[in-house]
Amino acid sequence: MLRIIRWAWVITLLASVALAQQADAKKTAKDSPERRPAEAKVQTIKPAHGDVIRNFFVTGELRAERAVQVSVPSIRSSFASMVSFLAPEGSPIKPGERLVEFDASALTSQKSEAERRLDEAKLKIKKTKADLDAQETDFLNGVAQAEANLKVAQLYAKTPPELLAANTYQKYQLDLERAQLSLQKAKEQLDNFQKSRPTQMALVEIDEAQAEIDLKKIDGDLGLLTIAAPQEGIVIYGDNWANNRKIQVGDNLFPGMPVVELPDLSSMQVVGFVYDTELSFFSKGMRCSFSLDAVPGSQYGGAIVSLTSVASRKGFASQHKVFRAVIQPDKVDTVLMKPGMTVRVAVGMKLASGTTTIPREFLGVDAQGRYYVLKKTEKTEPAKQTVEVGALGDSLVEVRAGVSSSDSLLPVQRVWED
Missing domain, CATH: 1.10.287 (Helix Hairpins)
Incomplete structure (x- = not known):
């Protein structure tokens, strides 16, 4: 019996020693330099003179400046013509190939x-x-x-x-x-x-x-009633206004209605749809960039060559009226650019030039809607300074009063590095 008690005491002692060593290891690891929180690295900037630029985005689509349009012929013995054959839409076609046919039974x-x-x-x-x-x-x-x-x-x-x-x-x-x-x-x-x-x-x-x-x-x-392709191109179907869709075989069409269009791919342009609230920001000759929704990562440059002065319907089935800005690309990619592709156009507007600016992340708004900045001081806490703001750009903000070029500003939202 005494022997059993002695072994139990030895086991208890060894367990206590092991627990003490484990606690010391945790404390050492916790106090090591590698595990200490990194000091907050705060970036400061000084107000600088620059241009305040804001990008306006509009949607649009690709269209060919030069295209041959095939319309319904004027048949003296009949008022309407029924489509009996159409070349597949989007398919390439060569001159002389069968393009459109109308029913000839009557x-x-x-x-x-x-x-x-x-x-x-x-x-x-x-x-x-x-x-x-x-x-x-x-x-x-x-x-x-x-x-x-x-x-x-x-x-x-x-x-x-x-x-x-x-x-x-x-x-x-x-x-x-x-x-x-x-x-x-x-x-x-x-x-x-x-x-x-x-x-x-x-x-x-x-x-x-x-x-x-x-x-x-x-x-x-x-x-x-039988129309051959007058030139080489890609087949693009016209719109059937009566049925609110693309023209298809079996439709009865009236003389003069566009049936097929053969665009010249080397003359592709962007037609941007500009609403009246944005029209004042656009003008002829402005530089812009655009990307193709169907090709992620694509980026092209261009310039506005014309801007309509009268709004018209966005499409034959739409009631929204828009102004049209025609953008000429600097380079036409005939492989990727196809008629009808949707496009996102970015137009950079210079809202202010040569003015005092700060990055947007260094500007805050309080509960009363007043703009402020945080000035770095010798104290731990920065000084909150109300400022007068002018133009607001995508990355820079015009500051008209409240800061000087010698001020060191802290970001309103501090970034802590791990």
Whole structure:
């Protein structure tokens, strides 16, 4: 029993020693230089003269300055045209390739009807010519018969009067006059017929000419229904205003509506949408930068080349009216830049020039809405100084009163380094 008590006492002693060593190790590690909090490193600055710049951001999209627009043809025999084929949107196309086609079923039936009318007109001309030839033959026969009757009457009229009874002689003389009048009348009828024959032929030929004109119009309209690409480019569909979407196969479109656009990719520009509250900050010739939403990290420079003075609808389906700022890129990337891409445009505005400025993180606002700075002093706590602020830029702030160039300022939000 005594032996067991002795071993228990030894174990307790060893455990106490181990706990004491562990406590000393923790204290040593806690007090080591590596574990002490780093001194707060506070950055100070002095007010300096500089420019206060603020970036204004607007959205926009890429568009081609030069583009060929293909519109719905004006079909004389039809008011609306239905799209039956469209080249795939976004696909490259070469000159002469099939671009757009419209339904030709209505014109095909009209062409068949016009051809039937033309055939009927030609048959009518042939029939009229045959009828006129027959009438002319009748008139010629009438003249020949009148001439023969005149010759017979002349023979009887030459008989001496002493050989005939008085009344018989008078009868032969009257027959001669009657034969002469009959011949004259027959010749007049023939002459009138020959003069009127071209007119009668022209009347029936008008129907043929009109049928030919109608057929040529239909053939011309059929040729307009198939449109080949006039130049190389990328296919961009037009907007269907009635259905509030892009044009697609099966749409009935009216003459003059844009169907497809083939942009010249080397003439890409940015069209920025500027609202009236921001218009005063923009002007022609201003430098700007823009990035493509579809290409993260992209950054391009450019300049505003034009700015509309009248607001218009942002899009055919939008009720918002905006001004349009056209920006010419310094360099056009034909590989990445495609029509319709959304763009974010940044325009740097110089709000103040050559004025006293401080970084924005060195400016604070108290509960009363007053601006202040923290001046470094010999004391531990900095001095809080109310200041008069002018223009507020993205990184710098104009300070009109309350600081001098010799002041050392502390950031309002101190940064502690671990």
